[in-house]
Amino acid sequence: MGTLGFWRLAQADPEWIAAVDPDGTEHRAGDLLARANQLVHALRSLGLEPGDGISGLVPNGVDGLVLYLAALQAGWYYTPINWHLTGPEIAYIVEDSEAKAFFVHERYATEGARGAEAIEGARRFSFGAIDGFTPVEQLLDGHPADAPSDRTAGAAMHYTSGTTGKPKGVRRKLSGMDPDDGAELMTFLLTLFGITPGQPNAHLVTSPNYHTAVTQFGGTALHMGHTLVYMDKWDAEETLRLCDRYQVTNSHMVPTHFKRLLALPDETRKKYDLSSLKWMIHAAAPCPVPVKWAMFDWWGDCIYEYYAATEGGGTIASPEGWKAHPGTVGSAWPISELLIVDDDMEPVPTGTPGTIYMKMMGVQFEYKGDPDKTAANRLRDHFTVGDIGYLDADGFLFLCDRKADMIISGGTNIYPAEIENEIMIHPKVSDVAVFGIPDEEWGEQIKAIVEPAPGSDPGPELAAEILASLEGRLARMKWPKTIDFIEEMPREPNGKLLKRKLRAPYWEGHDRAI
Numbered sequence: 001m002g003t004l005g006f007w008r009l010a011q012a013d014p015e016w017i018a019a020v021d022p023d024g025t026e027h028r029a030g031d032l033l034a035r036a037n038q039l040v041h042a043l044r045s046l047g048l049e050p051g052d053g054i055s056g057l058v059p060n061g062v063d064g065l066v067l068y069l070a071a072l073q074a075g076w077y078y079t080p081i082n083w084h085l086t087g088p089e090i091a092y093i094v095e096d097s098e099a100k101a102f103f104v105h106e107r108y109a110t111e112g113a114r115g116a117e118a119i120e121g122a123r124r125f126s127f128g129a130i131d132g133f134t135p136v137e138q139l140l141d142g143h144p145a146d147a148p149s150d151r152t153a154g155a156a157m158h159y160t161s162g163t164t165g166k167p168k169g170v171r172r173k174l175s176g177m178d179p180d181d182g183a184e185l186m187t188f189l190l191t192l193f194g195i196t197p198g199q200p201n202a203h204l205v206t207s208p209n210y211h212t213a214v215t216q217f218g219g220t221a222l223h224m225g226h227t228l229v230y231m232d233k234w235d236a237e238e239t240l241r242l243c244d245r246y247q248v249t250n251s252h253m254v255p256t257h258f259k260r261l262l263a264l265p266d267e268t269r270k271k272y273d274l275s276s277l278k279w280m281i282h283a284a285a286p287c288p289v290p291v292k293w294a295m296f297d298w299w300g301d302c303i304y305e306y307y308a309a310t311e312g313g314g315t316i317a318s319p320e321g322w323k324a325h326p327g328t329v330g331s332a333w334p335i336s337e338l339l340i341v342d343d344d345m346e347p348v349p350t351g352t353p354g355t356i357y358m359k360m361m362g363v364q365f366e367y368k369g370d371p372d373k374t375a376a377n378r379l380r381d382h383f384t385v386g387d388i389g390y391l392d393a394d395g396f397l398f399l400c401d402r403k404a405d406m407i408i409s410g411g412t413n414i415y416p417a418e419i420e421n422e423i424m425i426h427p428k429v430s431d432v433a434v435f436g437i438p439d440e441e442w443g444e445q446i447k448a449i450v451e452p453a454p455g456s457d458p459g460p461e462l463a464a465e466i467l468a469s470l471e472g473r474l475a476r477m478k479w480p481k482t483i484d485f486i487e488e489m490p491r492e493p494n495g496k497l498l499k500r501k502l503r504a505p506y507w508e509g510h511d512r513a514i
């Protein structure tokens with residue numbers, strides 16, 4: 001198989017172009033290695049030890065990559081933070097993750113500075129200039145670029161929301177392995193798709209690096225010796241240009257990307273050479289069957305799909321597997337098991353929908369600081385994220401419904417409870433329900449139904465006032481696109497909201513299971 005793992009590869013070939021920033025700047029592996037080593041030495045001098053955490057509010061590119069590489073060889077947890085979040089939301093993650101160092105790019109200075117209130121000033125570092133932060137260059141100054149001693153494998157710790165609306169860190173026990181051996185093990189993920197190591201291979205990073213899958217697939221491709229090509233903001237034609245320019249062989253995408261690519265004029269599509277594409281992987285949201293067929297017609301049999309979660313996975317649908325079972329999200333990974341159960345937690349027959357439980361061999365996790373949530377999502381040694389689906393006779397998984405209330409918009413998970421909690425604070429709101437409704441481009445858009453407080457008049461003015469109240473408290477991507485009003489919210493005598501009743505009319509004629 002050859003040499004695997006970034007550190008070994010960088011030592012063997014320091015001139016290898018390991019990453020290309022969105023502005024086209026190319027970075028040699030040797031330079032990234034030196035910078036990651038310096039960062040370990042610098043943070044150790046501040047007292048960081050194995051098991052500690054660092055967090056980063058950084059755009060796609062090598063700044064975040066260096067944080068990741070430093071953590072992975074120093075035994076730290078690295079938590080990348082969603083840059084759409086507001087200051088209080090950022091502060092919650094910095095504090096909850098127990099970050100011992102917080103890195104912010106100057107692009108996100110305003111909300112990053114608000115979020116930094118959760119950590120002492122001496123542990124705030126900036127890429128670029130931010131008041132009250134120590135520039136990273138100053139942090140690294142004087143520290144050696146050679147490999148640190150006592151290296152031990154770290155891990156990424158991503159935050160995923162639950163029905164409570166507060167994000168939870170998905171934390172796995174550190175392995176204690178040599179980082180080089182750990183990196184080699186990580187490459188197993190991409191071998192499941194048939195991906196091969198070494199050059200010439202390039203991985204296109206199309207989505208924000210704070211997503212679990214982006215970190216996993218990009219990091220793993222790097223450990224295989226692939227060049228990472230970063231996009232700052234996704235654009236359909238730019239995707240094709242980069243695939244052509246860097247002879248991209250693999251990427252990680254969502255169905256929204258496919259829809260926008262297919263909308264390009266024929267003459268634009270034909271301008272670019274896409275013959276290098278080998279493993280174009282997608283996930284995060286259901287892909288309409290006609291869209292997938294259209295992509296096969298254009299790109300050929302290089303499109304792979306999988307189903308997994310931040311907590312683990314999962315299934316894979318190869319081009320051949322999907323074509324034989326259109327609409328499937330695949331069959332179980334060799335290291336995974338699927339279990340479909342009814343409401344009594346008993347296995348259901350083939351073809352019968354039930355709650356999907358998964359198990360990944362030898363990999364356990366916990367929701368940091370929430371043993372109740374960890375236990376609630378377990379069935380023996382399997383876990384669930386609440387999705388509903390069924391297995392066919394050949395063992396291929398089909399999804400019927402997603403998490404009961406979660407909204408998936410453009411491949412991003414959005415949790416209604418968090419939005420409802422913020423809207424409920426408004427004095428003119430008596431009750432509120434938030435859910436997803438069909439959106440041709442994004443898959444789902446956010447709809448809020450509000451029961452106005454007595455004496456408050458429903459209408460556009462009140463809707464605008466409610467939305468304005470979210471400024472600075474809730475990321476704009478979580479704001480409802482539209483607000484409708486209702487005289488009385490449908491609730492059971494025990495107070496349970498009948499959200500299904502509210503949602504159903506909007507989904508008539510669409511294929512979402514209500």
